[in-house]
Amino acid sequence: MRIGIDIGGTHTDGVLIDGKNLLTAAKVPTVHGNLLESISHVLRLILSGHDPKMIDTLNLSTTLSTNAIVTGRIEPVGVLVVGGPGIAPEVFRIGEHFHLIPGSLDHLGTETTPLDKKRLNEAIVDCVEKNVRSYAAVAKFSPRNPKHENTIKQSLGDKADFVSMGHLVSGNLNFGRRIHTAYYNSAVWRTFMTFSTALVESLRGFEIQAEINILKADGGTMPLSRALENPVQSIFSGPAASVMGILAMVPSESDVLILDIGGTTTDIALFAGGQPLLEREGISIEDRPTLVRAIHVESIGIGGDSQIRIEDNTVMVGPQRLGPCMATAGPAPALMDAFNVLGLSHFADSHRSLEGMEKLAHGQELDARQLAKAAVDAAVNQISSKIDALITLVNSKPVYTIHEILEERKIEPTKLIVIGGPAMVFKELLHNRLGMEVVVPPLHEVANAVGAALTRTTAHLALTADTATGMVSAPRVEVFRSVSKNYTLAKAVEEAKALLIADLEKVGVAISAEAIQVTQADSFNVVEDFYTVGRNIRVVVQLQPAVMSALDMTKVDIPVINQS
Amino acid sequence: MLTAKSSLGVIFFPAYDWAISETHPEREERLLYTQDQFREEGLFDIQGITEYRPLRASDQDILRTHFCFPTVGDICTESHRISAGGAIQAARLVMEKETQSAFALVRPPGHHAMKVVQGNRGFCNINIEAVMVEWIRERYGRKKIAIVDTDCHHGDGTQDVYWHDPDVLFISLHQDGRTLYPGSGFPNEIGGPKALGKTMNIPLPPNTSDEGYLHAIEQVVLPILADFKPDLVINSAGQDNHYSDPITNMSFSAQGYARLNEMLRPDIAVLEGGYSIKGALPYVNLGICLAMAGCDYSNVREHDYDPDTIREQEDTMNYIKRLCRQLPDLYFYPKPGNYEKEAGYFVREREIFYDTDNILENQREELRDCDQCSGVRFVKSRAGWKQACYGVELPWDCCPVCEQEGYARFHQKNDGYQVFQMIDRKNKQYTYR
Numbered sequence: 001m002r003i004g005i006d007i008g009g010t011h012t013d014g015v016l017i018d019g020k021n022l023l024t025a026a027k028v029p030t031v032h033g034n035l036l037e038s039i040s041h042v043l044r045l046i047l048s049g050h051d052p053k054m055i056d057t058l059n060l061s062t063t064l065s066t067n068a069i070v071t072g073r074i075e076p077v078g079v080l081v082v083g084g085p086g087i088a089p090e091v092f093r094i095g096e097h098f099h100l101i102p103g104s105l106d107h108l109g110t111e112t113t114p115l116d117k118k119r120l121n122e123a124i125v126d127c128v129e130k131n132v133r134s135y136a137a138v139a140k141f142s143p144r145n146p147k148h149e150n151t152i153k154q155s156l157g158d159k160a161d162f163v164s165m166g167h168l169v170s171g172n173l174n175f176g177r178r179i180h181t182a183y184y185n186s187a188v189w190r191t192f193m194t195f196s197t198a199l200v201e202s203l204r205g206f207e208i209q210a211e212i213n214i215l216k217a218d219g220g221t222m223p224l225s226r227a228l229e230n231p232v233q234s235i236f237s238g239p240a241a242s243v244m245g246i247l248a249m250v251p252s253e254s255d256v257l258i259l260d261i262g263g264t265t266t267d268i269a270l271f272a273g274g275q276p277l278l279e280r281e282g283i284s285i286e287d288r289p290t291l292v293r294a295i296h297v298e299s300i301g302i303g304g305d306s307q308i309r310i311e312d313n314t315v316m317v318g319p320q321r322l323g324p325c326m327a328t329a330g331p332a333p334a335l336m337d338a339f340n341v342l343g344l345s346h347f348a349d350s351h352r353s354l355e356g357m358e359k360l361a362h363g364q365e366l367d368a369r370q371l372a373k374a375a376v377d378a379a380v381n382q383i384s385s386k387i388d389a390l391i392t393l394v395n396s397k398p399v400y401t402i403h404e405i406l407e408e409r410k411i412e413p414t415k416l417i418v419i420g421g422p423a424m425v426f427k428e429l430l431h432n433r434l435g436m437e438v439v440v441p442p443l444h445e446v447a448n449a450v451g452a453a454l455t456r457t458t459a460h461l462a463l464t465a466d467t468a469t470g471m472v473s474a475p476r477v478e479v480f481r482s483v484s485k486n487y488t489l490a491k492a493v494e495e496a497k498a499l500l501i502a503d504l505e506k507v508g509v510a511i512s513a514e515a516i517q518v519t520q521a522d523s524f525n526v527v528e529d530f531y532t533v534g535r536n537i538r539v540v541v542q543l544q545p546a547v548m549s550a551l552d553m554t555k556v557d558i559p560v561i562n563q564s
Numbered sequence: 565m566l567t568a569k570s571s572l573g574v575i576f577f578p579a580y581d582w583a584i585s586e587t588h589p590e591r592e593e594r595l596l597y598t599q600d601q602f603r604e605e606g607l608f609d610i611q612g613i614t615e616y617r618p619l620r621a622s623d624q625d626i627l628r629t630h631f632c633f634p635t636v637g638d639i640c641t642e643s644h645r646i647s648a649g650g651a652i653q654a655a656r657l658v659m660e661k662e663t664q665s666a667f668a669l670v671r672p673p674g675h676h677a678m679k680v681v682q683g684n685r686g687f688c689n690i691n692i693e694a695v696m697v698e699w700i701r702e703r704y705g706r707k708k709i710a711i712v713d714t715d716c717h718h719g720d721g722t723q724d725v726y727w728h729d730p731d732v733l734f735i736s737l738h739q740d741g742r743t744l745y746p747g748s749g750f751p752n753e754i755g756g757p758k759a760l761g762k763t764m765n766i767p768l769p770p771n772t773s774d775e776g777y778l779h780a781i782e783q784v785v786l787p788i789l790a791d792f793k794p795d796l797v798i799n800s801a802g803q804d805n806h807y808s809d810p811i812t813n814m815s816f817s818a819q820g821y822a823r824l825n826e827m828l829r830p831d832i833a834v835l836e837g838g839y840s841i842k843g844a845l846p847y848v849n850l851g852i853c854l855a856m857a858g859c860d861y862s863n864v865r866e867h868d869y870d871p872d873t874i875r876e877q878e879d880t881m882n883y884i885k886r887l888c889r890q891l892p893d894l895y896f897y898p899k900p901g902n903y904e905k906e907a908g909y910f911v912r913e914r915e916i917f918y919d920t921d922n923i924l925e926n927q928r929e930e931l932r933d934c935d936q937c938s939g940v941r942f943v944k945s946r947a948g949w950k951q952a953c954y955g956v957e958l959p960w961d962c963c964p965v966c967e968q969e970g971y972a973r974f975h976q977k978n979d980g981y982q983v984f985q986m987i988d989r990k991n992k993q994y995t996y997r
Contacts, residue, residue, distance in 0.1 A: 084867075085847070085863055085864060085865045085866075085867065085869075086601070086604075086605050086850065086863060086864055087566065087605045087606070087607075087850075087854070087859075087860075087863065087864075088860065088862075088863045091565065091566050104867065106867050107597050107600045107601050107604065107842075107846055108597075108842065110867075112867035112868075113867075140604060141604055172603070173600060173603040173604040174603055174604060174606050174609070175604050175605065175606060176565075176605075176606040176609060177606060177609070281609075287565070288565070289565075289606070289609050396616070396617060397617070398576060398615045398616065398617045399617055400576075400577065400578050400579075400580050400599075401579065401580045401581040402579055402581050402582055402642050402643055402646055403581050405617070405618070405620065405642075405646055406642060522580060524580075524592050524593040524596055525583075525586055525587065525591060525592065525593060526593060527587045527589075527591065527593065529810070530587055531587065532586065532587055536593065536596065
């Protein structure tokens with residue numbers, strides 16, 4: 001049996017699932033400052049009448065790291081950066097203890113300026129004086145050669161409780177993002193570690209002996225031991241958990257759009273052929289781009305409580321929210337009130353909705369009903385143009401081969417899955433506007449916990465080989481070794497898969513080579529002075545997000561225990 | 565985070581699945597390290613710098629620009645259509661005001677492809693800038709356009725395409741043709757009888773470095789541009805003036821390239837040559853992008869950059885200064901050349917060698933000296949064993965007499981020619997017979 005828990009900003013949701021069957025579901029308030037209490041609360045409810053020893057997996061999506069960052073409850077980080085020529089590394093300054101250490105590597109990983117040990121030691125002394133215990137070591141082009149980052153870690157020795165090294169946070173290139181990612185990783189590490197220790201202790205109290213996984217923003221999980229090395233990967237997992245939950249409830253092999261319509265915003269995600277569309281390089285934290293892989297979610301300021309107003313004779317909806325809609329005693333007419341006036345919904349006090357809309361329409365050249373219709377049209381139009389923009393974006397993403405330009409499949413969603421409070425009201429409207437099949441699954445209030453329970457481990461590994469210089473590197477798993485002239489693309493793909501399997505085996509996750517997806521496999525002739533001197537090989541493999549099994553929707557008619 | 569002062573669209577298309585041949589400089593690997601550098605620098609994380617995919621040039625886009633003999637399919641592969649499509653995308657971004665400027669970082673290049681194309685010359689099959697310029701003029705009407713070719717080789721193809729066109733100012737800066745392929749591009753090449761002074765050549769001596777090159781930009785190119793007042797400035801941006809380039813002898817640096825683009829302020833840049841793929845391109849391309857976007861590029865330099873070792877000798881610098889004093893006169897006070905004329909037609913007879921494909925073309929061009937319009941043009945082209953080809957071009961302002969004469973010859977009896985192509989700019993018709 002599997003447990004999925006999603007700690008959200010307001011609610012903590014939990015489900016217990018056995019194979020395809022949902023056994024129990026519960027919703028409790030999130031107690032900020034004591035997340036364990038929320039976890040215990042929800043566990044007590046969903047485990048009631050079930051043997052905790054039967055639980056083999058507990059997956060947890062938590063806002064712990066996100067909240068720590070947003071509320072500024074993070075620890076100071078000594079950021080030791082080795083830049084070199086290019087965009088000035090000063091641009092990426094972050095935190096109070098940012099130090100630039102002279103030294104440089106080129107794009108092949110060749111050391112072109114040795115690391116300035118004297119300056120490094122001065123920086124360390126400065127950080128130690130200011131009681132910094134957590135560090136980030138990042139060098140430009142470190143995924144090609146980790147030498148400088150390793151030297152920094154060695155120099156720190158026991159002066160650091162924790163060091164995030166750039167080449168380990170992702171095998172991908174992007175210096176600025178690597179700095180930000182390593183910084184945040186070190187900044188939330190202690191918070192996460194403290195939480196994790198308490199969590200393990202608490203689960204022991206419940207006699208749960210399950211493997212524990214933490215949700216990531218890419219819709220997959222990582223084992224708790226991995227999360228302790230990479231706590232930053234646990235940020236923004238909530239929306240990803242919802243998306244995966246919906247996929248478990250409405251399995252879709254074709255291209256589908258997922259809309260989560262809330263009070264203030266509508267979130268839009270896209271699945272192409274069963275795969276979620278990910279952010280190209282990674283998600284941003286506090287407007288700083290990182291290398292944290294994440295499901296791409298487009299947000300638009302349209303929700304049930306979006307304010308309706310008239311400007312220059314045009315009816316506008318959102319993105320402002322002045323409070324709840326008038327039907328629930330809010331201050332100004334909102335989208336939900338428009339639905340009430342049109343008879344599309346009968347939410348709370350429809351009379352108040354009508355009163356508010358009539359007041360707003362007063363003195364204009366339309367009545368309350370016309371105003372409501374215009375408001376609903378405006379909302380649907382906004383959602384529809386955002387969807388069009390998302391589809392255009394995904395179909396116009398850069399490609400680098402002639403083959404892709406000529407042969408690439410166009411992504412054309414034909415189905416829309418809608419969840420959230422006003423989902424049912426939007427069903428017909430969106431169907432008429434977009435001409436797509438629109439599905440509103442039941443049980444959507446715990447989709448996030450279902451997604452958490454049913455999603456599986458994801459992982460990603462980049463391998464680069466240059467047979468001219470005789471090096472193969474897979475930075476994230478710390479492989480930097482020499483390679484012979486006859487190393488081929490096929491061998492590289494095989495090695496990348498084997499490394500990914502071994503990497504997950506280390507933390508107790510068994511996967512087969514067949515489950516691994518190869519997202520890049522390129523081999524370039526390296527020519528010098530008109531003679532071929534070797535091959536430059538680039539391989540990227542991944543275990544993509546997927547749900548373990550689809551939920552049996554004929555058996556989900558169980559009450560959600562709501563103590564929120 | 566960095567923000568661009570001026571928004572820039574970058575069409576990055578490395579064509580990772582196309583090469584002229586396995587070890588040819590124009591091969592799959594060429595932009596690989598540039599992409600590594602872009603990714604590591606986070607170029608597309610800069611607010612205002614956006615990456616785009618190329619469009620694809622259609623048959624009409626190509627036939628509007630070139631006499632493609634014997635067929636488009638014979639000259640063009642998909643790679644050429646997409647490379648030209650990359651340039652068209654750059655133009656679209658700028659013309660539609662989606663971005664303030666755009667850089668088509670695409671391959672293969674095109675600036676050695678002339679008006680008539682029978683095969684590949686100097687790694688080029690079709691002229692991607694010219695295809696782009698004609699796409700612009702077809703959609704957005706008559707424009708004054710300046711093309712500044714900063715590739716190390718003379719842009720003989722672009723020069724030929726616009727030889728008779730007074731609306732297009734073509735300026736090529738290159739290593740002196742006496743020392744490098746294609747062996748042309750001398751100051752006395754100033755344009756055809758209808759476009760005198762609208763072609764400018766600035767042959768620079770070998771080992772010219774940043775100071776000399778930028779001196780030519782400042783003293784010759786900028787004053788001429790200020791006078792010509794183009795609607796669009798296009799940089800035909802080859803990168804083989806670099807000190808590490810394997811097939812040329814110049815000493816330009818990434819800093820120099822960035823400064824050059826800062827001075828020139830091109831609306832559109834299109835990659836041409838440049839084959840120091842590890843030592844130069846990653847830095848030069850980064851420098852150009854940052855300069856075009858108005859970002860600080862002062863820290864962009866090659867790992868082995870040493871301005872003192874690459875600086876030009878005093879003699880070289882003096883030569884450049886002398887040259888730059890004389891050149892502007894060729895634009896401001898052009899002297900008509902000794903153009904051959906037969907029965908009211910300006911005539912050029914030439915042999916053109918397609919080095920990559922080893923084809924020798926015999927070409928005769930006739931341009932009607934018309935006082936009503938720019939004049940109908942005829943070309944007769946024979947290349948070795950290939951079919952004899954006949955091309956007719958009617959200008960955008962074609963008068964009835966030229967139009968009638970053009971169509972009469974297009975429909976004439978075969979007269980030994982097997983292929984006939986019409987470029988009718990007036991009625992926007994581009995067809996083979």
